[in-house]
Amino acid sequence: MTPQTSTQTVGTELLSDPSIHDAFNTIVDQVAAYSARITEVQPPTADLKVSFQQMLDDAAKIKGRGLLYPSISSGVGNGALVEMADGSIKWDMLTGIGVHFMGHSNPKIIKAQLDAALLDTTKHGNLQTSYDAVTFGERLVKHASRTSDLAHAFITTSGAMANESAIKVCYQKHAPATRVIAFEHCFMGRSVTMSQIGDSAAGRQGVPLSTQVDYLPFWDQAKADAMGGDTKYIDWMIGRLEKYHNRYAGQISTFIFELVQGEGGFNVSNPDYLKALMEFCRDKRIAVWADEIQTFGRTQEMFAFEYYDLGKYIDVLTVGKMTQACATLYTEEYNPKAGLLSGTFTGATVDFTVGNALLDELAADGNYGPNGKFAQHHAEFTKQVQALAAKHPDWFPETPSLTGDLAGGLGGMMRFTPFGGDKDKVIATCKAAYEEGVICFWCGHGPFHVRMLPPLPVMKMEDWPRVFKVIERAMSKVAGA
Numbered sequence: 258m259t260p261q262t263s264t265q266t267v268g269t270e271l272l273s274d275p276s277i278h279d280a281f282n283t284i285v286d287q288v289a290a291y292s293a294r295i296t297e298v299q300p301p302t303a304d305l306k307v308s309f310q311q312m313l314d315d316a317a318k319i320k321g322r323g324l325l326y327p328s329i330s331s332g333v334g335n336g337a338l339v340e341m342a343d344g345s346i347k348w349d350m351l352t353g354i355g356v357h358f359m360g361h362s363n364p365k366i367i368k369a370q371l372d373a374a375l376l377d378t379t380k381h382g383n384l385q386t387s388y389d390a391v392t393f394g395e396r397l398v399k400h401a402s403r404t405s406d407l408a409h410a411f412i413t414t415s416g417a418m419a420n421e422s423a424i425k426v427c428y429q430k431h432a433p434a435t436r437v438i439a440f441e442h443c444f445m446g447r448s449v450t451m452s453q454i455g456d457s458a459a460g461r462q463g464v465p466l467s468t469q470v471d472y473l474p475f476w477d478q479a480k481a482d483a484m485g486g487d488t489k490y491i492d493w494m495i496g497r498l499e500k501y502h503n504r505y506a507g508q509i510s511t512f513i514f515e516l517v518q519g520e521g522g523f524n525v526s527n528p529d530y531l532k533a534l535m536e537f538c539r540d541k542r543i544a545v546w547a548d549e550i551q552t553f554g555r556t557q558e559m560f561a562f563e564y565y566d567l568g569k570y571i572d573v574l575t576v577g578k579m580t581q582a583c584a585t586l587y588t589e590e591y592n593p594k595a596g597l598l599s600g601t602f603t604g605a606t607v608d609f610t611v612g613n614a615l616l617d618e619l620a621a622d623g624n625y626g627p628n629g630k631f632a633q634h635h636a637e638f639t640k641q642v643q644a645l646a647a648k649h650p651d652w653f654p655e656t657p658s659l660t661g662d663l664a665g666g667l668g669g670m671m672r673f674t675p676f677g678g679d680k681d682k683v684i685a686t687c688k689a690a691y692e693e694g695v696i697c698f699w700c701g702h703g704p705f706h707v708r709m710l711p712p713l714p715v716m717k718m719e720d721w722p723r724v725f726k727v728i729e730r731a732m733s734k735v736a737g738a
């Protein structure tokens with residue numbers, strides 16, 4: 258919304274009209290009254306079976322492929338609980354793969370959505386905008402620049418588009434260098450370029466390979482131990498990076514860092530490894546680009562680069578998912594020439610009003626740090642997994658090549674590894690959990706893990722045993738199958 262000055266425009270008067278905000282507050286309260294009726298997991302309602310199946314059939318027909326989960330919500334929820342259109346109520350431990358971090362029917366989000374409804378247009382553009390896109394970018398830069406030189410934010414509509422902008426910024430700065438270094442098992446999005454960089458064969462099936470990518474392994478503690486220690490692993494990998502650098506002298510534009518891997522398996526790195534690689538890049542004039550589209554907001558600091566204390570190395574950074582609108586941030590040095598970045602849309606008003614509400618919520622005291630709310634949730638999640646494994650050791654056999662513990666990840670990126678990380682059984686666990694009342698998903702490329710991206714700002718500690726009771730029921734079905 259536009260800043261207040263002593264001379265009012267019609268717009269500033271409208272946006273601050275008390276009668277409108279009274280009406281909004283009435284709506285927020287009324288939504289809260291409906292939301293309060295959602296209190297416990299429940300199975301589908303028999304009467305809604307036929308109409309719900311019709312919705313699923315329509316969805317499959319229009320997309321050309323059935324939904325992976327029969328997941329269509331009714332439009333109301335309560336915190337981490339969501340009601341589906343078939344009348345069932347489930348714990349949403351996936352939140353649209355990390356998008357609805359503020360949970361369901363959150364009064365602050367309902368209010369931010371109503372505020373957006375007042376504006377004269379739905380969409381903001383690069384050529385013509387109203388002020389909300391600006392305040393969103395300002396907030397992002399303010400937080401990011403606490404411990405980095407990031408100075409500008411280019412706003413866009415999806416994570417893949419933010420990454421497309423990032424790679425162009427790196428290419429332009431280091432032209433004519435065109436090569437890219439990435440971690441094995443990384444995920445970058447589904448545009449033509451990003452699906453080439455993302456390390457998944459299925460993601461680039463049939464896509465012309467025009468982007469030159471070389472891969473380095475992500476951190477692997479088990480391998481480091483086998484090699485005789487962390488330093489040996491780091492030195493070995495720096496040696497590999499040096500080989501790429503010598504082989505392609507002057508041709509490497511950027512190293513893309515997913516600081517905690519998302520799709521690749523919620524793999525957590527060793528800070529010294531990241532630091533050594535980034536030092537190398539800085540010395541050799543290779544852009545350091547952190548893709549924080551999945552990590553942003555969720556780790557023990559607002560940015561994962563802060564958690565790892567890497568701010569001074571970051572040239573370019575991308576955020577998305579929970580931020581609603583997505584963005585590419587860069588330092589003054591990487592600010593591209595006019596004409597490189599644009600596009601019709603920066604986003605919808607509601608992306609910015611909700612995005613701003615989310616950023617303010619994250620910035621409130623108590624969320625971050627080793628003893629912050631998000632770390633406490635992770636500890637409680639770990640406790641629940643350990644208790645489940647102690648009760649059912651046969652569901653948690655040893656997992657070949659598991660890096661990390663049975664329960665892993667960081668902050669709001671949570672994973673656990675049942676059934677030895679077997680792909681079919683992990684997917685069956687997620688599907689059975691869905692049926693029983695917990696929405697979660699899988700990640701990794703072997704071993705496979707059950708992953709959760711829960712709405713931590715609205716989760717209560719006492720929710721965890723309730724969630725895991727449902728998971729236990731689901732796993733007993735898979736174990737008994």
Ligand SMILES: Cc1ncc(COP(=O)(O)O)c(C=O)c1O
Pocket residue numbers: 354415416417418420444445446447515519520548549550551577578
């Ligand atoms: C690390 C990372 N980068 C990029 C993307 C792509 O974001 P989007 O799906 O919004 O295009 C994702 C999405 O999962 C991601 O996890």
